[in-house]
Amino acid sequence: MERYLKAGSSFLCRQYAPHVLVMFLFCCMSGFFVSLRNLDALQAAKVMEMYFAFTGILLFTPLFMPEQDMDIFLLKRSKAMPLWRLYLIRLLEAVTLLTLVITVFILLMKQGGCVFSARNLWLGAFAEILFLGSIGYFVSAVTNQVVLGYMVSIIYFISNIGASKHLGIFGLFQMMRGEYGFAPVMLLAAAILAVVGIVIREKRAWS
Amino acid sequence: MFGTLFVKECKQILKSMVYYIYVVVFILFLSSQLSGELSESMEQPKPDQEGYGIVNSHEESAVMEKTLAGLVLETYHNSYATYPMGFYKAVTLNEAELEKIESIIESCTGKSWDQVVGELEDHFAKYNSGSMEEAIWAQTAYSVLPKEELEYQEFCEAMEKVCKIVGAGSAYKKESLEAGVGVPMTYEQAVEEFEALCNKDRITGATARLFCDYAGIILSVLPIFLGITRCLRDKRAQAVQVVYVHKSSSLQIIGSRYLANVCMAFLPVVFTSFIMQMPYQYHAKTLGVTPDIFAFLKYSCIWLLPEIMVVLAVSFLITESTENVISIFVQVFWAVASVFTSVSLEGNFGFQLVARWNALGDTNAFWMQRQELFQNRGFYFILSFAVLGLTVGIYEKKRREGESLYGKIFKGRK
Amino acid sequence: MDTKIQIKDLSKNFGKKQALKHVNLEIQQGMFGLLGPNGAGKTTLMKVLTTLTKKSSGNVTLCDIPVEQCQKIRQIVGYLPQDFSMYGNMGAYEALDYLAVLSGMSKKERAKKVPEMLEKVNLGDQHKTKVKAMSGGMKRRLGIAQAIIHNPKIIVVDEPTAGLDPEERVRFRNLLCEIAKDRIVILSTHIVGDIEATCENIAVLNCGEILFRGTVSQLLEAVRGKVYTLEVSSMELPMIQEKFLVTGILTNGSTANIKIISEGLPMKNAKPAGPDVEDAYMYLMNHASVSKSRQ
Numbered sequence: 001m002e003r004y005l006k007a008g009s010s011f012l013c014r015q016y017a018p019h020v021l022v023m024f025l026f027c028c029m030s031g032f033f034v035s036l037r038n039l040d041a042l043q044a045a046k047v048m049e050m051y052f053a054f055t056g057i058l059l060f061t062p063l064f065m066p067e068q069d070m071d072i073f074l075l076k077r078s079k080a081m082p083l084w085r086l087y088l089i090r091l092l093e094a095v096t097l098l099t100l101v102i103t104v105f106i107l108l109m110k111q112g113g114c115v116f117s118a119r120n121l122w123l124g125a126f127a128e129i130l131f132l133g134s135i136g137y138f139v140s141a142v143t144n145q146v147v148l149g150y151m152v153s154i155i156y157f158i159s160n161i162g163a164s165k166h167l168g169i170f171g172l173f174q175m176m177r178g179e180y181g182f183a184p185v186m187l188l189a190a191a192i193l194a195v196v197g198i199v200i201r202e203k204r205a206w207s
Numbered sequence: 208m209f210g211t212l213f214v215k216e217c218k219q220i221l222k223s224m225v226y227y228i229y230v231v232v233f234i235l236f237l238s239s240q241l242s243g244e245l246s247e248s249m250e251q252p253k254p255d256q257e258g259y260g261i262v263n264s265h266e267e268s269a270v271m272e273k274t275l276a277g278l279v280l281e282t283y284h285n286s287y288a289t290y291p292m293g294f295y296k297a298v299t300l301n302e303a304e305l306e307k308i309e310s311i312i313e314s315c316t317g318k319s320w321d322q323v324v325g326e327l328e329d330h331f332a333k334y335n336s337g338s339m340e341e342a343i344w345a346q347t348a349y350s351v352l353p354k355e356e357l358e359y360q361e362f363c364e365a366m367e368k369v370c371k372i373v374g375a376g377s378a379y380k381k382e383s384l385e386a387g388v389g390v391p392m393t394y395e396q397a398v399e400e401f402e403a404l405c406n407k408d409r410i411t412g413a414t415a416r417l418f419c420d421y422a423g424i425i426l427s428v429l430p431i432f433l434g435i436t437r438c439l440r441d442k443r444a445q446a447v448q449v450v451y452v453h454k455s456s457s458l459q460i461i462g463s464r465y466l467a468n469v470c471m472a473f474l475p476v477v478f479t480s481f482i483m484q485m486p487y488q489y490h491a492k493t494l495g496v497t498p499d500i501f502a503f504l505k506y507s508c509i510w511l512l513p514e515i516m517v518v519l520a521v522s523f524l525i526t527e528s529t530e531n532v533i534s535i536f537v538q539v540f541w542a543v544a545s546v547f548t549s550v551s552l553e554g555n556f557g558f559q560l561v562a563r564w565n566a567l568g569d570t571n572a573f574w575m576q577r578q579e580l581f582q583n584r585g586f587y588f589i590l591s592f593a594v595l596g597l598t599v600g601i602y603e604k605k606r607r608e609g610e611s612l613y614g615k616i617f618k619g620r621k
Numbered sequence: 622m623d624t625k626i627q628i629k630d631l632s633k634n635f636g637k638k639q640a641l642k643h644v645n646l647e648i649q650q651g652m653f654g655l656l657g658p659n660g661a662g663k664t665t666l667m668k669v670l671t672t673l674t675k676k677s678s679g680n681v682t683l684c685d686i687p688v689e690q691c692q693k694i695r696q697i698v699g700y701l702p703q704d705f706s707m708y709g710n711m712g713a714y715e716a717l718d719y720l721a722v723l724s725g726m727s728k729k730e731r732a733k734k735v736p737e738m739l740e741k742v743n744l745g746d747q748h749k750t751k752v753k754a755m756s757g758g759m760k761r762r763l764g765i766a767q768a769i770i771h772n773p774k775i776i777v778v779d780e781p782t783a784g785l786d787p788e789e790r791v792r793f794r795n796l797l798c799e800i801a802k803d804r805i806v807i808l809s810t811h812i813v814g815d816i817e818a819t820c821e822n823i824a825v826l827n828c829g830e831i832l833f834r835g836t837v838s839q840l841l842e843a844v845r846g847k848v849y850t851l852e853v854s855s856m857e858l859p860m861i862q863e864k865f866l867v868t869g870i871l872t873n874g875s876t877a878n879i880k881i882i883s884e885g886l887p888m889k890n891a892k893p894a895g896p897d898v899e900d901a902y903m904y905l906m907n908h909a910s911v912s913k914s915r916q
Contacts (some may be wrong), residue, residue: 022536028320038299043286058536068443115299148225148440150535151432155232158428162239211722222710355751444752445706452671452700453723454692460723607691609674 005082008089015066016090020097023058024171027101036105037112044109044116045175048102049126053132053157053172055101059094060133061149063087064140064201084198091194095130102126124175127183127190132157132172132196134190141197209459216437216467218570220234224452229429230475233422237479240421251494252397255338259397261389263572273388274362275315275351277378278369279323282308288377303502311365317354326351333345347391401549403570409499410491411484415506416564416573418480422511423561427542430472434522435534437464442530459601465595472515473507480507510562513584516591517560518542524598556583624684624762624774626670626803630724631679632664633829642666644679644790650666652801654820655809658903662829663809665705670807671700684774696725703779705760709753713744713763716752717770724771742796758789762822765796772884775805782815794819817898827909840901847882848900849891868903882907 012020030036034047064087065074077083102125106118135156140149146156164171169185220226252259264270268535285305286491287298300308309320312361316323327349334345353362373379392400404413439449450460480503491498500504518538525534545560553569556562562580564573625760626648633641642664655663668674672691675746680826688694714735721731739745742762752760761781777785778797782790795808798819810816816823817837826832830833832864833840851859861867861879865887869880880894881887882904 018531022533024496033296033533035298036443038285038301040299043297043299062532145224145436147432147435147535148228148533150230150532151225154428154535154539155228157233157423159236208722208725211728215719215722219708431744444708445704446708448673448700448702449705449707449720449764450675450723452695452698453720454695454725454771455723456692607672607675609668 004085004089007081007086008093011066011090012093013087016062016093019058019062023055023097023101023103026054026058027052027105030105035112036114037107039109039112039116041115041116041121041174042178044121045124045178046116046173047109048105048121048175049128049176052070052101052105052125053129056129056133057136057150057157059098059151060091061136061140061153062146063090063137064095064144064149065146068144068146078187084202085140085183087198087201094133098126098129102129110184120180121175124180127186128172128175130166131170131186131190131193138193138197141201144201208455208462212455212459212463213467214260217471220433220467221469223436225432225472229433229472233425233429233475234479236425237418237421237483241418241483249499250395252401253538255393256394256397259392259394262392262396263387264387264390265387267548269390270384270388271315271357271359271362272350273390274366274379275312275353275405276349279312279327279351280346280349281378282312283324283327286371287372287377287435296376300372306324307372308369311368315353315357315362315365316351323351341423347389351489370389387606400568400571403574404568405494405496407574408568408570409498409502410494410496411487411498412506413568413570414484414487415480415620416510417567418483418503419506419510419562420564422476422507423514423563424546426472426476426511426514427518427561428539430468430518431522431535431538433468433472434519435526435532437468438523438526438529439532440541440548451606457599457606461523461527461599461602465519465598468469468519469516471513472519473512476507476511477504478506484550509539509581509584513588513591514560517587517594520591521596524594524601527598528601542546551588554579556580558583559586626684626775626779626805626807627680627682629680631666631669631681632677633662633669634676634677639741640829641669641676644826644831646831646834648805648807649822650803650805651822652820653805653807654816654823655807655826656811656813656816656827658811658906662777663811663826665829665848666826667700667779667807667809670775671695671698671777673700682782696771697774699771699773699776701761701764701768701776701778701781703783705764707752707763709751710767712749712753713739713755713759714748715754716763717766720767721770722825726771738770742766743792754915757784758786761785761789761793762796763766765793765800769800773804775807776800777807777809779809779812779860782812788901790815791818797845813899813902825905828913832905832909837898840898840905841896844882844896844901844904846893847884847904848880848896849883849887849893850878850880851888851891852876852878852893866907868900868904 002201030051036047039047040149055065067076067083076086102122106122106125109116111119132153136149136153138149139152140146159173160167164173169182170189171182174182223327278407282305285299287296287300310324313320318326330349331345334341363381363384367381368383369379370377377383403412408416442452484500484503488498488500521541522534526532526538541560548561553564554565554572556576556579562583626724628644628648631641632639641704645665655666657663658833665674669676669688670683671687672694683694684691687698691862707720711719717738718731719736721735726734736745736748739748742765744759744762744766745752747759750759752763755763765778765781768778770893781797782793785793794815797808799909806814808820821836822834823837823840825832825840834841855872856875858870858877858879861881865881865883867879867881880900881891882900883891898913
């Protein structure tokens, strides 16, 4: 147990900190861009889906950054602790941070006199942001290029602005249209992407 | 040497996955945005048409009518568009605040709030809200008459009070009122507009503007990834020092990489624009207008090339000086900010990275603002060279001293 | 233009840490070995010579050109860094051609030299092999090809044999010797055998200071008559290791044949032996650490 804690905290301090910092700044700046006062359910969903969705990209894409260097990757592979456990620890850290962000901002919205179902919004936002993040996570896992991870997830976000309806259950911004049924499917998809990403990464020896 | 390096860089770009994603996304984005039958809206106006579009007006009575109409609509929906830091922010008011706004409206119109709402609902009931076009007509035709004895000065004071309640950067601030309001076009104005479309734009010019409008949005983001990929490539391949010790000057190395990326990024733009302009050339001929075959190329070079150049230059600069992916955050933010801060979707170019002209036509209005667009693009064109120069300087410094300033600051972390 | 390197009173500081302390060296044509433990400042010295890092003080000229004139220096220097690599998706020919362009060679020159160099480093029939698919030895050979392709007067190779198998290592050394016929080749290493096999002139660096400079035979002279072999029981070994500088142990059941360096006859059963470079190096290092601890 101790060594997992150590691995997790080392990642957090050494590599993850700048990314968490960027995310923190992003959240702090929300006051300039979105209002958290007197919103109804659809408006609150808009704030979550259009603004805070980015935290998913910021949190989940860089999780493979430390092993992008081949030598480090091979070195870590040779260690007793299997890499997939390491990845899971990091994933857990990112999920915890995401939970924190969503909870804090939903509480802030409630304080600002917004009217919405906290349970629905929380679940919906969590599933959606996790799903968006897991796209970046998956792409950077499979290609070993973090830049590509950012690129694909950001493009997915942008393309949803115009084409959300055509993407069916996997379209973003569904809560803005009052739909919440996507949450379990997206959660499942996110989990599959995360697991498959790790499996493919483990199977492929980076030549 | 520069030429050979340039060709080799281009070949390298052709081998990278990021580039193919760039091309595919660019083409998909544009074809999804421009696929509609645009030619329909480019017909000779007929005298009995229901509406002809909007034209800007500075007349005091028009400003009062339209501003009040906007205020009533926003109050009715309880959602006020504001731009406190230049970014769009929707403000929602509570009961007490709403009552204050309603009383301001009552004092300006001389009617009760319920009466005003009644008129609003009657007006919109006349249109079919399901159709996008009719909804726009309904919006343009809607206006709220102020009471007769209301002076313009008085009206401005009332709007100041609204500003205090809604918050900074709303449509009711002094600057917005001075910028004028959109009023429906008359038949005569519409004919004049159509003639301008045929003579000045020769049809293809107008469609090229719309193409540049959409392409400009996506091109504020996509080239970032090309720049980052190129700059991080040496580090990833552990080839940094090998490249450093060779004879080529930093200007040749960075310059050839930059130029290759600019050209390769611009290539799909030229290609797509060439394909997309073909139906409009045909359409122009059916209207009896000689199309300007090079309109798309001209507009792309002036409108999009400086944008690609500056986005790439900035991503080169940030990536060379930090050697990590931070420029994604900075530049996506810049792009999104630019798209959301534009006061209008047509013109008001200022120093926006993304120049918008989301309209087919409006030829006269565009030709009036053309100078502003040239200034904007000229500024970014020159800026990109300045930024590139800075990048070369930083690269040379790294080459001589072995590490970047950023590296020095963050050395303790690693 | 004289083919020589002159280093006068060279110092290099990284913040408070002094990586090179008042180094004086003159290097003539031929192979020159730079020996020293890890962290001795070998790489820093080489980076100063190849314009990759700025000196803090002192004077350095390469073929009478001051090192500050980067552009000119880069023209006459070829460098093979410790961890040489290139873009993974390039083939051997492509990578070499790319680097040749960076050296400012014309198309005609490249068309002639690139295949020639690949042939020389034994990559001729593998010119399409991608860099990412190359073994350590192949990469190193490609590295030496790019360092000599523009026919530089000075070639700097940083630990070229680390991580190579014995066969590759021998081949690589021979290649270096061949190249060194009409130019300066500076070879840094912490593997004594490399120096022994290739270099006539050497310098030993420790903690940023030159401990020794001269020829290999001069280095050997310092320990001549101080090297002994003897057979001891394994039990005695720790005691002997504490007392003497042991440079070699060959265990043989309960006894061990050891090689020690001692100012006088250490034990009565010890036999004098011929010194090799490794002994001399160990002696020098030991001397340095003893004199340092006395200060």
